[in-house]
Amino acid sequence: MVIREFGGPEVLTPAEVDVPEPGPGEVRVRVAAAATNPVEAKIRQGVAMPDLPLPAVLGGDVSGVLDAVGPGVADLAVGDEVYCTPELTAQQAGYAEYCVVSASIAAPKPRSLSHRDAAAIPLAGGTAWEAIVRRLAVRPGETVLVHGGSGGVGTFAVQFAIAAGARVLATAGPKNQDLLAELGAVAIDYHRDDPVAVTRDGTGGRGADAVLDLVGGENLAVSCRAARDFGRIATVLPPAGELPDLYQRNQVLHGIMLTRERARLDEMTPVFDRGLARPVVTGTLPLERVRESHEQLDSGHGRGKTVLEVG
Known part of the structure; x- marks a missing residue:
């Protein structure tokens, strides 16, 4: 499915293209399943990566089988x-x-895991792992707040923090409270409750040890207020407005931008194979119907991940 111009989901169109050949140090994957991500909708709209040469094929998550290996590849x-x-x-x-x-x-x-489930992990799961495990370094007994816990990254973040031994609070809309509870989090309906008040009530007024903000903008100030003194905060989106708590209360802010690496995937794999976390796949579509997934992404009310069946 190719985009030849930026725009709405309708710009995703089927096309026949040449089968790519792997060069030195590269491998070719026969794709069994792929998954969609909010960043791909932003790229399609021309908001992110506006200089991307077109036509282009999107898709930041893949699971499949190697059918060709380039020169110099010895471990695959x-x-x-x-x-x-x-x-x-x-x-x-x-x-x-x-x-x-x-x-x-x-x-x-x-x-x-099947290819269907594995395809839902790399980008969103990798982002959550980078935030929860590597940067926030969540430890047993800590309290973690996740803003946007029902989305692709959020569902992984909740599970990784719980697997690390933390108590997790997470925000979502009213339709996703059941999902958060199912994952083991204390669910906060941000339409009804103040996340700062709930977090402080649940920590004796102290605040969360770590906060992952998947909302960005002015919500980052909320994350800072919800964190304790000397607390750690991570965000995947840019902030807006003033952040007085950040410096007045000696907090640390981590910006998260996913880099591609095998090591992170290797680190995550045992967590899934041991059943300590699972991808939340809420929809499966054939590749030709990817527009439907992008319509959902554009709505801003995602729940888990949508997987595309390819091969």
Whole structure:
């Protein structure tokens, strides 16, 4: 599915393109499943990566089987099942039957998961892992607040924090309170309740040890107020307005922008194979119906991940 111009979901159109060939250090994946992400909708709109050469193939999540290996690749072989986050700038990503990626960013997929489930992990799961495990370094006994806990990144973040031994509070709209509770979080309906008040009430007035903000903008000030003195905060989106709590209360703010690497996927894989976390797949569509997923992404009310069946 190709975009030849920026615009609404209708710009995603089917096309026949040449099968890409892997170069030195690259592998070709025969895509079994892909997943959609909010960033892809922003790229399609021309909001993110407005200089992306067109036509382009989007898709930041892939699970499939290697069917060709380029020169110099020694640790992967034809027939290996892998999952990865293709570079979107490569113009040959997940919304296609084949994609070529650097061998350095493709990892053996979790053995316990189908391609459908594995495809939902790399980009959103990798972002959550980078935030919760690597940057916020959540530890047993801590309290973590996740703003936007029902989305693609949020559902992974909640589960990773719980697996790390933390008590998790998470915000979502009224329709997704059940999902947060199912994942093990204390659910906060941001339409009705003040996340700062709920968090402080639940921590004896102290505040959360760590906060992951998946909303951005003015909500980042809310995250700072909800965090304790010397607390840690991470955001995947830019802030807006003043953040007086950040410096007045000696807090640390981490900006998260996912980089592609096999190591992060290898770190996450045992968590899934041991059943400590699972991808929340709330919809499955054939590749040709990717527009429907983008319509949902444009609405801003996502729940888990939508997976595209490709091969």
